[in-house]
Amino acid sequence: MGPLFFMNCLGAPAQLKLEFYKWYCDFPFPTTEWDHLYTIKDTIQTVAGSPLCHISRAIWEGVYIREQYDGVTYDSTRCSKLPRDCVKKTVELLNAAWTGTGFATTYVWAPDANYKKCFDCHTDLYAKKLPGGIHSGKFDCVGCHDMPGSHGRIKGPK
Numbered sequence: 001m002g003p004l005f006f007m008n009c010l011g012a013p014a015q016l017k018l019e020f021y022k023w024y025c026d027f028p029f030p031t032t033e034w035d036h037l038y039t040i041k042d043t044i045q046t047v048a049g050s051p052l053c054h055i056s057r058a059i060w061e062g063v064y065i066r067e068q069y070d071g072v073t074y075d076s077t078r079c080s081k082l083p084r085d086c087v088k089k090t091v092e093l094l095n096a097a098w099t100g101t102g103f104a105t106t107y108v109w110a111p112d113a114n115y116k117k118c119f120d121c122h123t124d125l126y127a128k129k130l131p132g133g134i135h136s137g138k139f140d141c142v143g144c145h146d147m148p149g150s151h152g153r154i155k156g157p158k
């Protein structure tokens with residue numbers, strides 16, 4: 001939310017915000033770039049596939065506690081390193097937009113292959129104001145929804 005708020009205040013183009021959003025969802029946080037600032041280095045990295053804190057943190061905890069935690073020294077540095085990664089990316093995107101060297105004019109958001117069908121059909125349903133239409137949300141659907149068996153048959157009042 002921080003970077004998006006910042007981009008809004010500076011009048012950044014909409015594609016820039018979508019590019020940031022997509023980058024965030026797919027990025028293996030945190031980098032080792034800030035390790036010199038912390039006693040704990042090489043924090044285990046995970047990809048959230050989501051912009052939500054709960055999902056991002058819970059996936060990380062799930063890997064960290066099972067695979068790396070020694071039961072003594074808990075690594076609480078992820079939430080300090082991750083915002084630094086985000087700020088750096090935000091500045092890179094803004095610079096690119098303002099110097100006309102990239103992302104901002106060329107970037108087009110698209111759903112990943114694993115939920116493209118869901119997204120395309122459900123946004124189309126919304127455009128036609130049919131049941132199942134979704135107005136907003138660029139999430140990976142399958143993290144939250146199973147596809148129901150009787151799928152796509154419109155039920156309910158005509």
Ligand code: HEC
Pocket residue numbers: 115118119122132133134137138139140141142143144145
């Ligand atoms: C972070 C979790 C999450 C993600 C990701 C997500 N949804 Fe949902 N969705 C929900 C919740 C919670 C509800 C409301 C409760 C319910 O109806 O199950 C909902 C409701 C819906 C509904 C209305 C259900 C009804 O009762 O008619 C549709 C359709 C839907 N989502 C489709 C999608 C599609 C398509 C995507 C991907 C582009 C998606 N959702 C991504 C959590 C999510």
Ligand code: HEC
Pocket residue numbers: 115117118119121122125131132141142145146147148151152153154155156
């Ligand atoms: C070809 C079109 C189409 C595709 C592709 C599609 N859906 Fe749907 N979906 C529908 C329609 C139509 C409905 C509404 C049915 C109704 O309630 O009348 C629906 C309903 C839903 C609902 C709410 C109804 C329920 O029973 O829970 C969810 C959630 C959902 N879809 C998720 C998904 C996900 C996740 C995917 C991809 C894995 C997906 N859909 C792919 C057409 C589609």
